[in-house]
Amino acid sequence: MTNSDLDAVAAAVRERIDPDEAERRALADAAAALESRVHDALADxxxxxxxxxxxxxxxxxxxxGDRDIDLFVRFPADLDREELEAYGLEVGHAVLPDGHExxxxxxxxxxxxDxxxxxxxxxxxVPSASDIRSAVDRTPFHNAYLTERLDDDLAADVRVFKRFLKGIDAYGSDLRTEGFSGYLAELLVVEHGGFEPLLLAAADWNPQVEFDPEDHGTRSFSDPLVVIDPTDPERNVAAVCSAENVARLQHYARDLLSDPRESLFFRPDPPALxxxxxxxxxxxxxxxxxxVVFDCPDLVDDQLYPQLKKSLTGVADGLDRRGFxxxxxxxxxxxxGEAVLFVELSVDERPTVERHEGPxxxxxxxxxxxYDAYEGxxxxxxPFLDGDxxxxxxxxxxxxxxxFLESDALFDVALGKHVESTLSEDGYDVLVGDDVAALxxxxxxxxxxYFVPRP
Amino acid sequence: MTNSDLDAVAAAVRERIDPDEAERRALADAAAALESRVHDALADxxxxxxxxxxxxxxxxxxxxGDRDIDLFVRFPADLDREELEAYGLEVGHAVLPDGHExxxxxxxxxxxxDxxxxxxxxxxxVPSASDIRSAVDRTPFHNAYLTERLDDDLAADVRVFKRFLKGIDAYGSDLRTEGFSGYLAELLVVEHGGFEPLLLAAADWNPQVEFDPEDHGTRSFSDPLVVIDPTDPERNVAAVCSAENVARLQHYARDLLSDPRESLFFRPDPPALxxxxxxxxxxxxxxxxxxVVFDCPDLVDDQLYPQLKKSLTGVADGLDRRGFxxxxxxxxxxxxGEAVLFVELSVDERPTVERHEGPxxxxxxxxxxxYDAYEGxxxxxxPFLDGDxxxxxxxxxxxxxxxFLESDALFDVALGKHVESTLSEDGYDVLVGDDVAALxxxxxxxxxxYFVPRP
Structure with missing residues (x-):
């Protein structure tokens, strides 16, 4: 590996992900038009x-290709919450007449x-991030912090890093992915001074890894990756990032450094089965x-996936505890459509008898x-003796x-709230052996x- | 329960186990005749x-019904070991012309x-038990200690206790039984002042239980029952007694105290299958x-059973470790004839794949x-990721x-020395499923x- 190989790969990636001048202009124009509409609405x-x-x-x-524009409307800090909400919606509907709440x-x-x-x-x-009245009040401070530190080169490296995280399936702080948020990705690039120095560092991380750009952290965390929010000493920006996704970044950082290639940034899924x-x-x-197959509860992903994961752990532990x-x-x-708790077993049958140890x-x-309970x-x-x-x-x-899965005992394991109500009210199917192939x-x-797993 | 019920049971047991006058006289006569012959032989x-x-x-x-007479011939402590052995055999053959070594x-x-x-x-x-030159030198001191303390009542209680230990399968310090030796049984009865006080105490033991009749113990032991030898402060008379046999005595002591009955002293084996x-x-x-069935190695029981137990543990652990x-x-x-390592399994088949965790x-x-070893x-x-x-x-x-049992891997587990050589040199059969019924x-x-287990 030489740096120039990685540089060439990054350049090739940028060819594909950097917004061109037309896209930038269209976005700037749209943002300016929206800001102007906000000012008009605020005047009333x-x-x-x-x-x-x-x-x-x-x-x-x-x-x-990203088409998201986030506009925050900042109201005085002494405003009632009800007024803030009313004014906010009034401005919103004025600016986006076809919008929804x-x-x-x-x-x-x-x-x-457009x-x-x-x-x-x-x-x-609010005057500073420590004075926020609601979580979204922090966003303008995030924005100011990063805007001040991101020059064109670092912004380009952020884009490359974000594309890399997407390629390795580690991008997103939603509770399905439990990966790296965009804000976290930007902080890491800024902290390390670029994409390549970040890769070199991540390849050698020994979690728990902690970064505190403003050197103002006041508490400790148990997460594998800790990045203290520059605008909030009490907050770990990487709190959602799982140990697996930290390991994933470490693995692919090494992989890319030793064999720089564009394909890792645009990796296709394994073929469907x-x-x-x-x-x-x-x-x-x-x-x-x-x-266990059931109607998917009607929840947003950030509620659905934690419930599915909890239910999966509950069912798997319940099976394990019973010897399966x-x-x-x-x-x-x-x-x-449907939701599935899929469990692959080494053992799906047990003898008629089980050992039960007494005191x-x-x-x-x-x-x-x-002894009296079991005598005769x-x-x-x-009862007999084994040791003492x-x-x-x-x-x-x-x-x-x-x-077990078809019995009421299934409801003794820890299930997500809406998963539990769906299973008990609407029922569920248990597929076994080759019947699972229909999934x-x-x-x-x-x-x-699942069947072609990779890091 | 009343004491009188237990007394009545003990009296009934004594009817069956106490040697009668004729038996006592026959034994005394035989012992006297043998001692006389020893003196004649020693004279030469x-x-x-x-x-x-x-x-x-x-x-x-x-x-x-016991027909054992033990005669010790005590030679001067300064005699060469070779001379002691030569003289001992000379006397032995003179006294027991048809005897064997x-x-x-x-x-x-x-x-x-006779x-x-x-x-x-x-x-x-030797002048005292602390001067012994060989383990058997201690026996005369054991004999003197007990003879001094056993009156007729206590001797009778020793017989009842020994019969009780036989009835509950806990009698014998051989390495197959790992139970209570006769000497240990006698010390326990003497220490507690009789059979019933011993039962009452044993029912409440909370191992490790230690007795030190002479209050002279100098070291600590890890055995569940410790009875410091009155003639040797360094020796635990109960060293061989397993935790299971201590628990067995506790269990049946409670059982007999709550439901005194003669049958427990003469308990038949479960019916053969x-x-x-x-x-x-x-x-x-x-x-x-x-x-696993093989020709029984030609060893005395005290060598055979430890080897069989070690081999059984090795084979069972080997099976367990592989998921069976x-x-x-x-x-x-x-x-x-044959020897058998018999293992009842909950799981006798495993999937083709096994999980192998990396670092x-x-x-x-x-x-x-x-990763490099398994990539591609x-x-x-x-390799994929599970957590970090x-x-x-x-x-x-x-x-x-x-x-597994039919493979060379069987020889990677800890086997008793002669079991291992028998298996490797003479081979072995593996019986599976219903074929084990032929055993x-x-x-x-x-x-x-095995199939009708009891405490």
């Missing part, structure tokens, strides 16, 4: 407020303008797959209670994974990623 | 020595006299049994080595318990105890 209001463009399109760090920290208006997706968000104009492909993999692996050894697992969802014989009261009766073996303990071999509650009709891409 | 030797009857038949603590600490002569089994053992006549019986149990249990979950296990041996990605040198190639899945580690799913070495032809009693 009995408060003093201003408009501020934020986000990657405000800082030149967006990738060609959404809800984050406050309600806000989202709409289209082909751009515009968010028009009201916030408080059809039912025959799933059957072939299961036969080759010799495992037994089971799947989990080999691997995954959850798939198709917004307005040590010398713990007299417990030991006598245990012909539905078990024992009583043991009985009694009938196992579930001798197959399917029995490929809806989730062929997901099954492709 | 150029050393000053004497004879001493030891053991339970010397102390009135034997059970009716055996070997413990020294060679000694064993033979029959229907009694006589051991004629040479030892050193025939092959159909074994098949029925396996079908009911839903487990898979495997057995062991449910229960046992070893059987028929001195001049955390951040441990760069190891992580890169692991189509005989495995991955690399994982591959590679082909499992053994997908069935039988494959009932040779080991029906053992399989009866």
């Amino acid at each position: 209001l009995p408060v003093d407020a201003d408009a501020l463009q934020v986000g990657s399109t405000a800082r030149g760090t967006w990738l060609s 959404e809800y984050a920290e406050h309600p806000y208006v989202k709409g289209d303008h 082909g751009f997706d515009v968010d028009l968000v009201p916030c408080y104009d 059809d039912p025959d492909g799933v059957r072939d993999h299961l036969a080759r692996r010799g495992t037994s797959a089971v799947a 050894d989990v080999f691997r697992r995954a959850t798939f969802a198709d917004g307005d 040590p014989v010398h713990v007299r009261r417990h030991a006598e209670g245990f 009766g012909d539905d078990h073996y024992g 303990r009583y043991v009985v071999e009694r009938e196992r509650e579930f001798t197959s994974a399917t029995d 490929a009709d809806s989730f062929g891409a997901e099954l492709g990623r | 030797l150029p050393v000053d020595a004497d004879a001493l009857q030891v053991g339970s038949t010397a102390r009135g603590t034997w059970l009716s 055996e070997y413990a600490e020294h060679p000694y002569v064993k033979g029959d006299h 229907g009694f089994d006589v051991d004629l053992v040479p030892c050193y006549d 025939d092959p159909d019986g074994v098949r029925d149990h396996l079908a009911r249990r839903g487990t898979s049994a495997v057995a 979950d062991v449910f229960r296990r046992a070893t059987f041996a028929d001195g001049d 955390p990605v951040h441990v760069r040198r190891h992580a890169e080595g692991f 190639g189509d005989d495995h899945y991955g 580690r690399y994982v591959v799913e590679r082909e499992r070495e053994f997908t069935s318990a039988t494959d 009932a032809d040779s080991f029906g009693a053992e399989l009866g105890r």
